[in-house]
Amino acid sequence: MGFGTDNRKTTWGKSIRLALAAGLLGLSGAQALAEDKPKDEPTETASPPSDPLERENPRNMQIGMMAAIGAQDDALLARYIETGIETGKASPEQAAEQARQFRLLLDKAGSIAQRLALPLAAEGALDDGLPPDEEKIGNLTAGGEEIPIIARRTEDDEGRKIWRVSAQTLAQALAAEPPPPPATEESPVDESQRKLVVLGAPLSSWVLLLGVGLTIFAAVVLLFRILYHRLAQQSEDGKPHPVAAIIYAMVPPATLMAIYQTISTIAEPLGMGLAERAAIARLSGIVVWAGATWLAWRLVAVAGDFISDRFRATGHAQRIGMTGFIIRSIRLLILAIAIAAFLATFGIDVTAGLAALGIGGLAFALGARQAVEDLIGGIALLLDRPVQVGDLCRIDGEVGRVDEIGLRSTRIRTRDRTILTIPNSQLSDSKIENLEKRDRFFVSQKVGVSYSAGAEGLARALEVLRSTLTEDPHYIPSICPIRLLGFTDGCFEIEIHAHLRCPSHSEGFLRQEALMLAVLRAFEHEGLEIAVPGRRLTMEPDSARAASGFPGFPPTPNPGKP
Template identity: 35%
Template sequence: MKAALHLFRVLILGAITLALASPAVAQSLPGAEIPEEEPVKPAPDPFGRETPRSMVTGLLQALGDADYLRAAQFFAMTADEQSSSIENAEVEMAPDQRIEEEGQGGGDPPDAAQRDLERAADLARKLQIALDRGGSLLPFPVLSNASTGVIDDGLAEDFERVGNLAAEEAGAPILLQQIEVDGTKQWRIASETENAIEQFVPAEAVEQVSAEEGTSVAGAPLLDWLKLIGLALLAFAAFRLLAALLMVILRRVIATHDTSPAYRFLDAAMPPLSLYLAVLTFYATADGLGVSIVARQTLLRYAAIVAWIALAWFALRLVDAIARIVTGRMHRAERRQAVTIVSFLRRGAKVVLLAIAVVAVLDTIGLDVTTGIAALGIGGLALALGAQKTIENLVGSVTLIADRPVQVGDAAQIGEVFGTIEDIGMRSTLVRTLDRTLVSIPNGYLASERIENYALRDRFLFHQTIGVTYDTSAEQMEQLLRELRAILADDGNIIDDDARVRFHGFGDSALQIEMFAYFNTRAYPESLAMQETLLFAVMRKLDELGIDFAFPTQTIHLQRDQEA
């Protein structure tokens, strides 16, 4: 028994040892699969040189901070020549010396690399001088934000033109070149532009600018900021004044300017159009002022935001003006369904325009809009669940417009709510009740609810039951029926097809006569007037025949028991 127990313990121990050793054995077996290591992703560029837009932005920030050593990192020579210098220095090192350098955690860069860095810093200073003296860079929104740059610009795929060193278009271009450094592709100022900068800006110009430097704000002279802001305000004031003068002239020329579609359109378009034209003027004249490139590019970037806002403002006012004109015509033509469709399209167009404007402004600010859109795709399920009611109401509004169960201005019974439809929106429908309250009904509920539209009636029903007293004889009843039928036949508002008068039956307290007919009208107030005229004719006829209307009565007979 003890031997069996001992054998059991040995087997358990062996199984545990084999299980622990199996991964190592599997790795050492000839046919075992070795998992592949995931490739190490290169770290993001700390200077943001992945796209032409981010590269130019980073360069301008360095120039604005007067950090020319950091600006030097945006030149091609600090990548190519520096890396080659380091490789040559490592090859020429003795093994013992290389080990010593590595043990110290690195040291100062070789002299060749240091000279290249200083030369690039000097080039950055000269580039700023050239740009301040009339050179130009493409505005921020125009710069490509793709890692590949603009492909169809007529240049090689790894080159990108972002400006000019001189004010003339034929001047030396500022070119970027995409190079690979440490496994990452970066955009840097090309060597062709580096050589052009050396020839374009002499060393004396650097000394002269350094001597003339004064008070600066945010990396640019204060006077340059004032010049640019003054130019922007002057341009807007000039166009606004011209717009006001034009509207005064139009008011005198157009006699009916209050109802003129052309005048209303221009009146709505002039404020945003003046703002947009002022931005275009600022773009066209800012480069000719000879001010700091830092101030110029900063204000041009914000001017692009103002331009997008002006375009969105112009588009929104244009949509409202067109909608008002079309709605007025539809009201005059009594096409109420068209009014509903125009209202829905107006709101949908304004939502789309606002979305485009927001995306454009965010892109101009520098936020990565594509990342946000991708995030919406990742969270699409959560968004769909959260916006389920909103989507349901939107689909319901489309259904209401397509099926047309009700229109604006219709009197309808929707569930327990009765009133007049005032507006069919993208989310809900507004109903004005008889108590003059305004009820908002979600379109998703409205599309599935029973709707009784009173405005679609082609005729109004006249259905009355007349009770006469039981002392009326049969002959009087026959004569009364003949007279009532004659009244219906002589009434021009009655549709003869379904009109009838019948002795309906014996009621509890009256002889009942049914009158059934339809008034030939679609207006409810007019039908009430027709009904009133007909009822008065019936009353006069009963008075003429000496027949009384019955009313609920009871006759109680009391019987007294006789004494035996």
Template identity: 35%
Template sequence: MKAGLALIRFLIAMIALALASLAGAQTLPGTEPLPADTATAPAPDPFGRETPRGAITGLLRALADGDYLRAAQYFPAEESPEAETGSETSDDGTDALAADADSQPDVDRRAELARKLQIALDSGGSLLAFPLLSNEAAGVVDDGLAQNLEQVGTLSSEENAAPILLQQITATDGSMQWRIALETAEEIADFVPAEAVEETITDEDIAVAGAPLIDWLKLIALALLAFAAFRLLTALLMALLRRAIAEHDTSPVYRFLHAAMPPLSLYLAVLTFYATAGDLGVSIVARQTLLRYAAIVAWIALAWFALRLVDAIARVVTGQMHRAERRQAVTIVSFLRRGAKVFLLAIAFVAVLDTVGLDVTTGIAALGIGGLALALGAQKTIENLVGSVTLIADKPVQVGDAAQIGEVFGTVEDIGMRSTLVRTLNRTLVSIPNGYLASERIENYALRDRFLFHQTIGVTYDTDAKQMERLLGELRTIIADDGHILDDDARVRFHGFGDSALQIEIFAYFNTRSYPESLAMQETLLFAIMRKLDELGIAFAFPTQTIHLQNDIVG
């Protein structure tokens, strides 16, 4: 039950972490109102006790280093848990109590409590994983505890269990600090007997990064075993599906599962590791360190899963759109796929940065402060992005269209977020920035609803008026009898007297949207015209000159 509850909390926190980080960035540093009695903000706490996450992280680092004097700074002083009167810190981050002979017994007491806490956590206690710890100065305000209390873990033994609480206090410099609550300090003293402390002092285990080497090996083995088990299970499942689904390559269900299984195996392995690591009885330092970085792996797995899922859905939808000949939908799906992947990568990047402890809020705020410079530097990128949106909205060209774009003629192969790819007749691939494309003249040949047949025939001047009238009538009959020609605009007219021919204009439209079909129709019509002129004995004219020579004979 305990592991299941922790697992649910971990899942909720993993989903909300990136959104919380982004939401927190909307309040710029320094915009909070100052207290009425404070002229300037307190200096940063050298021990990082401003937030529950900072306090636990600093405490674990001190325990890993074996520096129990520094770890004592995270425990309440003997005088009062609400107002520290003897915990002033110097500029170099050392506690003044360490140099005060009168306060030395209190420092020793707190150092011993820190050692006992480590023993209690190593022997079955637990702390919340790094993503679950609040990184806000006020902590979690809706957890049902007092406003100045925060639960960060649990002390467990065979007989009973007790929560590990932090309490927010006011230091002498006016800053707010989170320390182990007084009631938790009393529980720690009762949980671990003095002889247990003596046993840890004489322990000769090989230590790595503040924890026994064997503990690191146990946790790493657990993680690898969990991942191998889930990969094996998913491989068996996919093998069964390949046998059960005849055409699995085209099955949407199979393609979805094929895309989801590798990252899902990694993510489930992380969840299993999180739920079972506490049962190994290993050092809290090793456990919390690997759980922290397991959260990074979980975010990577989630991002990997989402990216593969987006690609799988896009492939299925694109295939359906191709079969339905909805080329504009293919362009939109391609654009949305790229946009979704960029958005998912941004969320994962922010979440990973937050997990490793970087101040995401400050970084995003810095982007806001430098927004003007960023906009100027990315002017072309923004222009191309807007251009791609314009192309998708206005639909001047679609994927698969043959078009003349400026001086480039070819077939549109892809409309991306930055540029459009055009395959030319020479089979070269031309990349045209969408910002330029949105403002350029585009002639889309694929949108023609009919094809023009416009020919001017020249016959020789040996053709008399009667022959010409008969020829025009025969040609009009040929046009009228052709089932591929639209009758509303078709015409055959004696056009004029050329330099070397009598000119006949034929104007008509073929009722087709296919360019290859129009070429076949045009060829058939031209052969019919040639045969008719041969039948009537009328010759095509070609440029000729007739020279008349006059000989004047002088007698």
């Protein structure tokens, strides 16, 4: 074993050294080609620097614009709008004033598209029915008409392709409704009236919304928990009806989703600003996704428990292992989808991570080789089914009952009531003796008949054994099931060598027990005695043995004779 391990380590070491050598040769060759390149060959044009405001795609542009609106930074907001400052048609002060007026209109009756609906590609969505350089990022109701908020891809003064709210959208919004009066320095905002802004919304609003939402959620869940336990007490087996279990699984996540969806809906009628509404909508979206994940997780668990109980009730406990594997796989899929949706909510490109999985797949397989082997071994056990949950088996001398077959390991409940955990990769390579799966039970018992019974008694004993075995309803006919083995030191020895029909290992012992009791009753009825093989030991005085001339004891001399 150690020799094989050393060889593998040596092979891996050689492979790594060869790979490093090949990489160094490739780098050396590339450097040599670069040095051999003619000096007068024109170089490629340098690409423009990246945009510090991350306006390269519609989604990140919208995220930055909403951050500027939440901070009420009109000078920063003007950089997300085509105000004409780049072409010299507007001064920085005029651009900031236009941005302020646009922000107030958005706070009054504006809405933005969900982040997940906006593309991360620099070109935007090419199948939305708009020109290739335009993208709809929201709507604005002004002057009784609905104006789409269009972002347009243009080139700035440094040659970068960036997305900004189009000048046409700005002009339509300001023309549809009289702009608010410009800000004046004579009416400064009192510092005591300023609100602490967190995630684009006042902290007091977050405290109010979270407090009200969680209070309603706790009250509803508590009410249904009491109802659930009352239903459980009313049932005969202490378990609620499956419908009650499903309702209880649905109530907490569904209540959480409904509360925050309602909060997001009533945010605009309550007069909250766009940044406030957007932050609430984003939080509500995260909570709804978390609630949906929680709901699916609980429903899958309820379904798994229900299916497992049905298998136990119908005598198909061996299928519970496959059910558990399927339930775990579905839960992993649900968790992966939830994580992907959560990351996408914050503008993280999930497709890039998925592409990285293909590149890092080999590294993962090498680093987690044992875990992958255990996973494959678990799948092989579930498909091949040498043992199943509930089976009594013998594995490498250990006897126990299969308690659980997991993704990585299998748990065996031993006769000492301890848990033996075996990795699936090791278990799939072991010799597994399934003691549960059998169609018959082998009976091998020896019966002794006393020599005092004589030949007639021996013949009668053989006949009694054959008739008793034949009358057993579980006996499988075979050749010579009752055999006279011969003469032992204390009795005639007869062997019962037969098979009984039985569906399980434990049932076989019960049927063997019933057969042996029938044999004992038949012997008692016939007046036969069951003898145990043994030796008879006779103790005599030393004088008697000496008088008989027993070896080692010379005859006792007669004192009357010379």
